[in-house]
Amino acid sequence: MSRRRAVVTAAILAGGLVLSACGTNREEGGGAAGGACDTSKGTLVVGMVAPLSGPLSALGLGMQNSADLAVDQANQNCTVPGYALRLQAEDDQSQPAIAANAATRLASDPNVVGVVGTLNSSTAQTVQPILLERGIVQISPANTNPTLTQGENYATAPQRAFSNYFRVATTDAVQGPFGAQYLVNTAGKKSIAVIDDGKTYGAGLAAAFAAEAERLGATIVFTGKVGENDTDFSGIVTQVRAANPDAVYYGGEYPAAGPLSAQIAQGGLNIPVMGGDALINAEYVPLGGRPGDLGTSVGAPAETLDSAKQFIADYEAANYVEGYETYGALTYDSTNIIINSLVTALGGGDWSEDTRGAVVEAVQATDYQGAAGPVTFDEFGDTTNKLLTVYTVEGDAFVPLETGTYEG
C-alpha cells in the first residue's frame, strides 16, 4: 500500500514539474503570412532573446510585442519577396546561462536570418559568441555595457569585439556621465553614494557615473554592492546614512532599485535615488520608488517623438496585453533594420546560410530613419545616435525631464 502511495505521490510531483516546464517554455506564435503575398519560397525566422519571464519580464514582453509588430507589418506589406517571416522569441529569464541555451536553439536553425536582443548586457556576453559562430547578425535595442562592442579596454584602446553585433542603444560610457552631469551640475548634488548590483550592466554604469561625477567636483562618499535578488537593504542603508550623502546613484535594475529607494526613506534619509535605463519601468514605483527619484534612458521618450507616432498608433491598434515599455520603439527599429538588411542581402535570390554574411554587411551600412530616431552604426557596431533623456518620478510614474545629446 505504502509503495503504491509513493508511486502516486511521485506521479503527482512529476506532473507538476512537467506543467511548470511547459510554462517556462511559453512561446508566442509569430504572425501568419499575409494572404496576398507570394510566400512560395518558405518561412524565414527572426529570432529574439529576451526575458519573457523572471524579474525583468515587463521589459522583455514589451520587446517581444514590438518585434512581433514589425514582423507582422513586413508580412502584410510583402516586404521580403518570396518569403514569409516568423518571430521566434526565446526566454532568457535575464540569466546568462539560459540566454546561451536560447541562442544555441536559434543558431541551430538554418532559417534564422538575425536575432534581436538581448535586454541585459550580461546575457549578451554569452549570446554573442554563439551567434558569431554561425555568422548570425545580432542587434540589441537595450545593451549598454561598452565592452560588448569595444572590448575590455574600451576607454584606452577600443577594439571591435564581435563583427556580427550591433546595437541601437548608446553605451554606459555615455549614459553614466550623462547622468553625472545632470546630478552634479543641474541638480547640484556634491556628495554622492554609489551602489551597484555587481552585474555587467550595473557595475559598468556605476563606474562610468562615478568617474564623471568626481571629474565634475562631486565627492563619492560611499560605494557598496547589493545582490540582485536581495529584498532587505536595511544593512546597507545604515552604512549609507553614516556617510551622509545628498544623493544615491544605483547601478542596477528596478526590482532592487524600487525597494532600495523605499528603505532609504525608511532609514531616515530624505535623498533621491538616481539610476540608468533599467530603472525606467512602470513597476518601479509600486516596488517602492519615490517621487523625486531620477533615471536616465537611451534615446528620447517615444511619446515625445514625431517619428514614433506611427509606431505607437500601430502598437495600440494591435491590442497587445503589455505596454511597449522603455525599449519598444528601439526594438521595433532593430527588427526593421534586420528585415530591411535581409531584403538587401537576398536581392531577389534564395536564402541560404551563406546569405548571413551579406546581412551583416547590410546592417553595417544601415542608414535608417527609425521610430526612435535616425540610426547609423560606427566601426564598432555602436549607434552614432547619442541622444539621452533624464526622467524623474512624479506621482506614480517616470516623466521625462530633459532630453539632450551627450557631448564628452
Place this chain on the structure above:
Amino acid sequence: MLSTFLSQVVNGLILGSLIGLIALGYTMVYGIIQLINFAHGEIFMVGAYGGLAMFTYLLPTAIQNQWWYALPLLLIAGAGIAVIVAVLMERFAYRPLRNAPRLAPLITALGVSVALQEAVRVFYPNATAAVPFPKVFVEGTLAIPVGDGIVPIRYTGVLIIVVSLVLAFALNAFVNGSRMGRAMRATSQDRDVARLMGIDPDRVIVLTFVLGAALAGVAGILYGADLGLININIGLQNGLFAFTAAVLGGIGNIKGAVAGGLVIGLVKTLGGQYLPGGSPYDYVWIFVVLIAVLVFRPQGFFGETERVRA
C-alpha cells in the same frame, strides 16, 4: 559611531526574529521525525503569496486600507494557506516515506521545494517578477536620537519583533504545558513507546507540521508587510537562513531556534558593517559562524548530544 552600531543591531534583531519564527518549523519537524524539511522555506513563501492573493481578490476595497482589519485577516489567510499546503505535503510527500531510509524524505523535501516554487512562478499572476505587497501596518519610522545621529526603527520592524517573540513564547508554553504538547515530546523521544501509551503518532506529526506552517505563514505576511514586496526567491533565501538558525541553536530545540535566528540576524548586519568586504560578504560570515559552531559545539547552543537509539 554609536548610532550606526545601534541601527545595525535593530536591523539585525528585526531580521533575526523573523528568521527565528521560520526556524521554529524546521526545528519542530526535525525534533519529531528527524526530517530536515527543506520545503519549509517555500511554505513561508506560499504563505506570503497566499495572503497576498486573498488580499487582492477577496478583501473588499473598503477594508483594504484599514490595517486593523486587513492585517489580522491577512495573517489568518497566510497562516491558513501555509497550513493547507503543509498538511498536503506531509500527507502525500512524507507520510508514504515514513519508514524509508532517511535520505529518501530528504530528497522528496528538495523536490517539493522546487515544485512549490515553480508552481507559484507559473500560476500566480506576475509572480515571475517581484510583486508589490500592500502596506497593511502603520507606515513610517520611529527616529530615536542617539548621540551623533538617529536610530530609525520601522514600525513594521517593531511588529515583527513583538509578534515573533509572542508566538515563540506561546509555542514554548504549548509544548511544555499542554496535553498535546506532552504527546509531541513523547513522540519525539520514542515514537513506538508513545504509540503503546495511546498516542497517535500520525496526529502528532500532522499537528507539528500545522504549527510550523502557521508560524511560517505569519512570517511570510510580516516579511511582505515590512519590505513592501515579495518574490519567489524569498523562500529559498530565508529558508536557508532559518535552517542554519535551527542548527546553530541545536536542532530540535525551540529556544535554540529563536536564539539562532537572532544570532544570524546580528551576524549578517554587523558583519556587513564592520568586517572586511562589507555587506557583499555578509552571507559568508553567517556560514563561517555555522562552521565554527559545528566544529566546536556540533549539537548547537542549546542542543543535547544525540542519543544513540537501540
